[in-house]
Amino acid sequence: MTFTPTATIKLVIWDLDDTFWHGTLSEGPIALIDDNMAIVRTLLDRGIVSSIVSKNDPEPVRRVLEEAGIWDCFIFPKVSWNAKGSQIAQIIEQANLRADNVLFIDDNAINIEEARYRFPAMMVAYPQDVLPVLLTLPEARGKSDPEHTRLQQYKQLERKVVEQAESDLSNVEFLRQSQVRLRFDFDVERHFDRIVELINRSNQLNYTKVRLESDAALATFREQLQRHDVFAAAVFASDKYGAHGLIGFYMQRRTERENRLLHYVWSCRMMNAGLEQYVFERLGSPVIDVVQPVSNPIVVFDRVDWITEQVGEEEVAPGSAPRLLLLGSCDLTAVASYCSADRVEFVNGVKHGVMTRYDDFGFILGDPAAIARSRALPALPAWEPRDFAAFQQELGGAEILVLSLSATLKGHHLVTQDGVVVRIHPEGLGHAIDHDPASSWLTGAAFYDLTLAQKLTLLDHAVEWIDQRAVNARHVFLLGANTRDAATPMNEADRDLAQRYNQAALTLCAGRPGWEFVSIDEVVPANRLLDDRHYTRTGYLDIANHLNARMKAGKGAQTRTVRVSDPATHVPLVDLIRQGRRLSRLAIFGNRPKSQLAPIKQAVKLTPLSRMLRKALA
Incomplete structure (x- = not known):
């Protein structure tokens, strides 16, 4: 009868008597084949492993195979007088494989039919x-593994299974003593072939199953790796039983509007260890379209507290990573993916369909009492009082601050009727005002335009305010703005503004212990610019690597000495804003007017008839 394989062969389970050797061991001499x-x-x-299921006494079998020098070539051997079906089930479960990828060879028809x-x-x-x-089959081609790495990985797993079976510990207790370590390598191009193999070959823990089996799919994958809103990492694992190598891969699209996993795939070698859940939660529990079948759901445990992250030669135990606070524009969303997992983000993102911006002097310098009692602010499509309160609280406990504040120099400012200041950025609140300038949440609001000098003064105040309240911070990084041309030349007005911001930021950092200006022009190579404000994935990785290196260089540094100024000398933010030029509501536009008709359109929106019509259609 001709054998026809139905899937890739990853494991061969051998019967012994009259299959692997001639004769029956329990009845007399045998002859190895x-x-x-x-x-x-x-x-x-x-890279294809073998196991044994044999009805025999275990010691004679082991002695014969050891004398032949082949005993150590088998994983999870099952030698007993028990039914073969249950022993096969044990091997498949312990090896974390699917039955589809297993070949069972036996000379006995009863055993064949049972299996x-x-x-x-x-x-x-x-x-x-x-x-x-067998060796001529494409399904048994495998992948060259002259060092027998796959066998060693299964031997490590075998030792773990034996030790766990002999212990009285629960699965979670056993994992807590297993010294599980993860290392994230964000330079995924170095492991490109191995990642593609993992994506294409893994099934049980390939949650997305987006295969890369065509030139077009590979080209799309490479393009995704260059996008500014895509983040990826190869995940390596080890425990006290040994190193398990590259064991997982994720590709995440993270923007102000979305957090989604495009690829999420794991090797089965460390199944049931909580790795998938730990990384998933580390990434902020992104949206994922799970493609069945998978062996386990992503979230299994109440919490995963037994994994240590390894950075180079250093280990970062759970709860020991420095507390990181990020404040500002959306580029921090990209950088954050490569920094500490213990972080809090006040980073621009979409709320209620409108871009909420935290690079806002009102968010940093606002009057807590006015914000707490404001009735207008909760109605605004902007940051909320609870965001402000959380920022105030988190700032004092953060050990590392990363700030991106160049956009604070753009846009106008709104002052609510109860004295709260919110920045109007063209792509944020300004767009909402442009869409509906007669909205009820604008009742009593005033609009102000500040000169660049006035905005730079506010930037100075904001840095001083943060410096005085970040009492536990060892490092404060203030990111600069890019001033170079990308594929499309940079607008000269934007370049001048970026240069002015960089000079001011550099000066502000120079006079403050623990503060460091990060020059984007120096850290991010020009070939990694997508436009004047966005970089490739590796460009953001360059920024993160720079920050991580600086944090490592300053590890163990003493807390900064904070200079506290006299609060009586501070002018309230709302008074500083009101020193600017007051604007009419018609002067506020969400996006730059495309034609001279824009003010007329705005005026029409403010007419009673237009307001009544839009209310009726809402």
Whole structure:
């Protein structure tokens, strides 16, 4: 009978008597078959492992195979007088494989039919049907593994399974003593071939199953890796039983509007260890379209507290990473993905359909009492009083601050009727005002335009305010603005504004212990600019690597000495804003007017008839 494989072969389970060797061991002498031992070794060279299910006494079997020098070539051998179906089930479970990728070879029809009944998807064959052709099958081609890395990984897993079975510990207790470590390598291009193999070959823990089996799919994958809103990492794992190598990969699209996993795939070698859940939660529990079947849901445990992150040669135990606070524009969303998992973000994002901006002097310098009692602010499509309160609280406990404040120099300012200041950025609140300038939440509001000098003064106040309240911060990084041309030349007015901001930021950092200006022009190579404000994924990785290196260089540094100024000398923010030029409501536009008709359109929106019509259509 001809054997026809139905899937890629990852594991071969051998019967012994009259299959792997001639004769029955319990009845008399046996004769090893050299060709079969050669097949086992050749399969190992291809990364395909072998196991044993045999009805025999274990010690004589082990003695024979050890004398032949091949015992250590098998994983999870099952030698007993128990039914073979249950022993096969144990091997598949312990090896964390699917029955589809297992080939069982036995000379006994009863055993063959039992295996076929228990595991309909498993490949089964008589030795005379499969052994002459096994090494020629495309499904047994495997992947070159002359160092037998795959075998060693399974041997580590085998030791772990044996130790856990012999202990009285629960699964969680066992994991807590297993010294599980993860390392994230964001330079995924170095591991490109291995990642593609993992995506294409993994099934059980490939939650997205977006295969890369065509040139077009690979081209799309490479393009995604260059996008400014895509983040990816190869994940390496180890524990006290040994190193498990590259064991996972994720690709995440994270923008102001979306947090989604495009690829999420894991090797089965450390299944049930909570790795998938730990990384998923580390990424902010992104949206993911899980493609069934998968062996386990992503979230299994109440919490995963047994994993240590490793950065280079250093280990970062759970809860010991420095507390990181990020404040400002959306580029921090990209950088944050490569920094500490213990972080709090006040980063621009979409709320209620409108871009909410935290790079806002009102958010930093606002009057807490006015914000707490304001009735107008909660109605605004902007940051909320609870955001402000959280920022005030988190600032005092953060050990590392990363600030991106160049956009504070853009846009106008709104002062609510109860004295709260909110920045109107063209792509944020300004767009909402442009859409509906007669909105009820603008009742009593006033609009102001500040000169660049006035805005730079407010930037000075904001930096001083943060410096005085970040009492536990060892490092404060103030990101600069790019001033170089990308594929499209930069607007000269924008370039001048970026240069003015950089000079001011550099000066502000120079006079403050623990503060450091990060020059984007120096840290991010020009070939990683997508436009004048966005960079490729590796460009953001360059920024993160710079920050991580500076944090590592300053590890153990003493808390900064904070100079506290006299509060009586501070002019309230609302008074500073009101020193600017007051604007009419018609002067506020969400986006730059495309034509001279824009003011007329705005005026029409303010007419009673227009307001009544839009209210009726709402």
